[in-house]
Amino acid sequence: MPPKPVIADNPVDPGLIEEAARLPHQPGVYIFKATDGEVLYVGKAVDLKNRVNSYFRSGQGATVKTRALVARAGHLEYMVTATEKEALLLESSLIKRHRPRYNVVLRDDKNYPALRIDPREEYPRLTVVRRFERDGALYFGPYHSAHSLRETLKILNRAFPLRQCKGKKPPPRQRPCLNYSMGLCLGVCAGKADKEDYRRIVDEVILFLQGKADRLQAQLKERMESAAASLRFEEAALCRDRLRAIEEVLERQHIISDRFNNQDAIGIFREAGETAVVVLFVRHGALVGQRRYRLGDLPGDTPEILSGFIQQFYSKEHLIPDEILVPQPVAHRDVLEEWLRDQRGRRVPVRPVRRGTGKSLLELAHRNAKEFLKSERNDSEKTERILSQCCDLFGLPRKPHRMACVDVSNIQGRHAVGSVVIFVDGRPHPLDYRRYTVKRKATPDDPNMMAEIVERFLEEERDQVSRLDLFVVDGGKSQLNRIRRLFVERGLETGLPLIAFAKEREKDLGGEGRGFYEKVYLPGRRNPIFLTARPEVLHLLQRLRDEAHRHAVTFYQKRHRRDLVASTLDAVPGIGPKRRRLLLLHFGSVEAIQQADVDALAAVPGIPRPLAASILEHLSRLEERTEKPPAFGDTESQSEES
Template identity: 35%
Template sequence: MDRTEPAPFDSAGFLKNLTHRPGVYRMLGVDQELLYVGKAKDLKKRVTSYFRNRLSSPRIRAMVAQIQSMEVTVTHTEAEALLLENNLIKAHHPRYNVLLRDDKSYPYIFVSQGNGYPRIGFHRGPRKSLGRYFGPYPSAQAVRETLSTLQRLFRVRQCEDSFFANRSRPCLQYQIKRCTAPCVGFIEPMDYQGDIARAIQFLEGRSSDLINELVGEMEQASAVLAFERAARYRDQIDTLRQISERQYVSSDNGGDIDLVALARAGDNACVQVFCIRGGRNLGNKALYPKIPADIEAAEAIQAFLEQYYLDRDTPAEIIVTPPPSEADILAEVLSAQVSRRVVITSAVRGQRARWLSLAAQNAEQALHARQAGRANVTHRLEALQAVLALDQAPARIECFDISHTRGEAAVASCVVFGTEGAVKSDYRRFNIEGITPGDDYAAMHQALTRRYSRLKSSDGAMPDVLLIDGGRGQVHEAERVLEELQINDVVIVGITKGEGRRPEFDTLTLSRHGPPVRLPSHHLALHLVQQIRDEAHRFAISGHRQRRTKARTTSPLQSIPGLGPKRRQQVLMHFGGLRGIARAGIEELAKAPGISRRLAEQIYEHFHGDAG
């Protein structure tokens, strides 16, 4: 039986009874698919424009041709319509709307209250805990960099309260001078509170006041000959001055400002958002909304602002280019949302204009980089972002693997991938020592500890995703190491070979408690993870083979002090090889050319242990 074609939409009958009041309209296709959601100050006037004889855009003509029915919701004001439109777009993702995939809340830095040793840490979500929240920051990476700076400057704890309460000895943070070990009482509560107060001053943007206070403390310490304490104050002052110079915007441009710039090329678009809080640049992030090519720039940036800022914390001023189509209405809604005045503007001068120009340049550069031969990597990173539910595509992934032959010459590899693919200059290998041969868990624990202790102590770049070749056990070891080092915002993923070691059966372990995840064999995220895992495996095997070959070709005599190349050759010739040397006694060894009594004893001890 032939399928009956649906009857065309009766637009004239629908428009005949449509109101002139503000509201939201929804275009529905076959099987009630939501095609488009729009808002209007005058519903009848706006919807009528879609059914004129001449439509400006092929995209609009294609959309209208698919309409089977329409629905409207009348609102009291245009501002109410804007809120309803935004909620419907986020809930249903209509095919013909501008779509922003980033709908996560901003991250904050949280300073706890309620005990003598507050913690400072990463926070996202409802702000219900007792304490202070600083931000918002544009990305998790910006929070991570600030937390690292705080640890380096003030050595305040970032561990969870459960970890803090169950310590009997200092953790690695104390050993690498990133914490003063309040968990075991190595610092008095009053002194620790002083460090917290300074950290809060820094987060509040009062670096100048803080520097002046530290200068006074340094002078007092020097006066009483406490030179070690004075040197620490000096280092803090130098670091604060460097950070202030890097983050400072302008003395007359203080306050909370976001700079938003849109760049477009065909169907591709990039929006850069810079966050300025208290006159300090907290960082920026690039977003890639889905914007049809025929949508005007003013409408596109308007749609972005609505989806990005509604239901979020909003700064007092949003400076944007190009100018949005309905800035006044959006500013009204945002002002009501945060109970204070919010300004959206594009007409700025002086320092503000220079910063807006910088945001626009960053948007253009990010979009160009995205299109310049990196599309495959970008799509894979975005696919992994979706699988791991990250707020943005990971910019840095590190993967570890262990290689050995029945426990001999174990080597751990660390490979790094970024937005352009492999970052080979950041690859590292670790020769594993002091463990039971073949204990892969201990080997992984040692490699991760060495890697991230070094990064913490040197303020190196931390990964967004830590990939481990292994399952639950290896993921557990990684969680233990990161907890010990108080690295809380890195996503850990294990990858395990499937049945018959066939790639299509590989599984991902996202937590030691959760079930493994098997992605479809064609999934871009799986391809990326497998590529990185295979590269780590290759790098580990090559390192293991080099170490094993070196161990097997190196003469045991090389480790004996005082036995240089010439003497080694003479003694080997005298005894006819290593076996003859191993069988010889001290007296016989001392008769060899160039071998003294003391050196003969050392050679004998090397092969037989203590000669006495």
């Protein structure tokens, strides 16, 4: 048998070269697959035959990643398209579906917050969103920091008193809400707001968020002077307060461009088989934030990587800017710009910049990418050290790169829920979090409640279980022994290591007093392991446990509020079992009733109009007492109740 062809000292499957030789000279998408069928790489080409065969002519000039890709590939597939643009769209779809290890795959699934306002509503309001949709509303952002967005929103609400109640229409009230009394709302819910005044405030907010603060300041100053001259001192004071609030927001912004347009500057840094990319967001001339990605070692040169990154980054729900700045020309630039124009609705140039403010911005992005990669390497080395300590300390067969932790939340057994959270390489992986409602127990019994959660997780998430390196139980010996019996029943006692992590009282050193100590219990071991001498391992387990606790508690609060709201229907005068059943059958849920207006409720047979208004008023008051806004950073894509 003749030896396999060699490319840069790596053997290549001869069948792969034969398949590449049969490719047509047409645009399309090609897929490198391993012998077991795993998708390794998805690429697009104007000429499939020329592009794919270039992999086998690279010789010593090929990158390490390209040589590894070709050496590992055992099969080649392709799909012909009519145009290069169609190839780009198909490539993007396949990358999202298969997430190949040699492609640019953005694994940061966090959606950064933005402000949304819909001018078409009768009384528009500002809301914080993490998904951008083509629904006719106006979106402003994204903001890299949820804290900075909250501070900005707080100032805007103080200066521009738009309504803050939920829903497209404010729920009717006999008395206005607390925000009205504090001067933060015009009292729309109680019919105290003038539509023209409200619309003028909406226009001012939009003008400010669009970066036209100078025009808005001139208008407010003119109105203030006019009101003062006409002895309308209250109106003049309002204009003065808004001017001060605008100045306060502007002082927080870092103005870096006098063009006052929207730009994204992409910086890239490659070193020692690693690639880091940083995107700086400039909105109306102000630097508002950044996003950072560690992409690893990728095949191809920098223009190809930049092209693939832009394609992946803007295929999500990102707000596409007026222009995208890049450090050097990107591959397939014309196709990318055509695709971006289709996404945004108008032209979006992708241009390299070599001088001026744009160059300074790109240099800043490059420096941030370099520092980010350095920081990530240091974090990776530290994580590997901590995982090695876990392996030695707990006698694990391998490093716990993927860990799970289970916790339950209830009060005297009521509304009991549980959660399972996943950490990958010491970091939360929210997409794999799971929440469950305890169904078998209604009395306090943490070990058996936890066993129910774990049993359902093992049954429903077999793929996740097979990839786990360590399972952590939040509790002591009783929880550990109960989950261990479950593992034995499932045949997992040897395949999946199990530990329990507990905070328990223990005599202090010297035998005086009692303090709380963190302990780890291992199956089959009588005495626990104290982690006082291993602070890094202790900190990792604490973060894992606290995240499981937070996830369970937030689900408990959500479920408890929902049940509390449902029961309040019975407290509304005039609502009995029959009318409650009619409302729930008509709307489907209490949440839908809350979002309805008086006319919709009155349309239900047996619900007169005064009763409809009374229902909405009761639900609104309950929502004010019980609802707490979720913390910024909470992931919306987590699994709901199983």
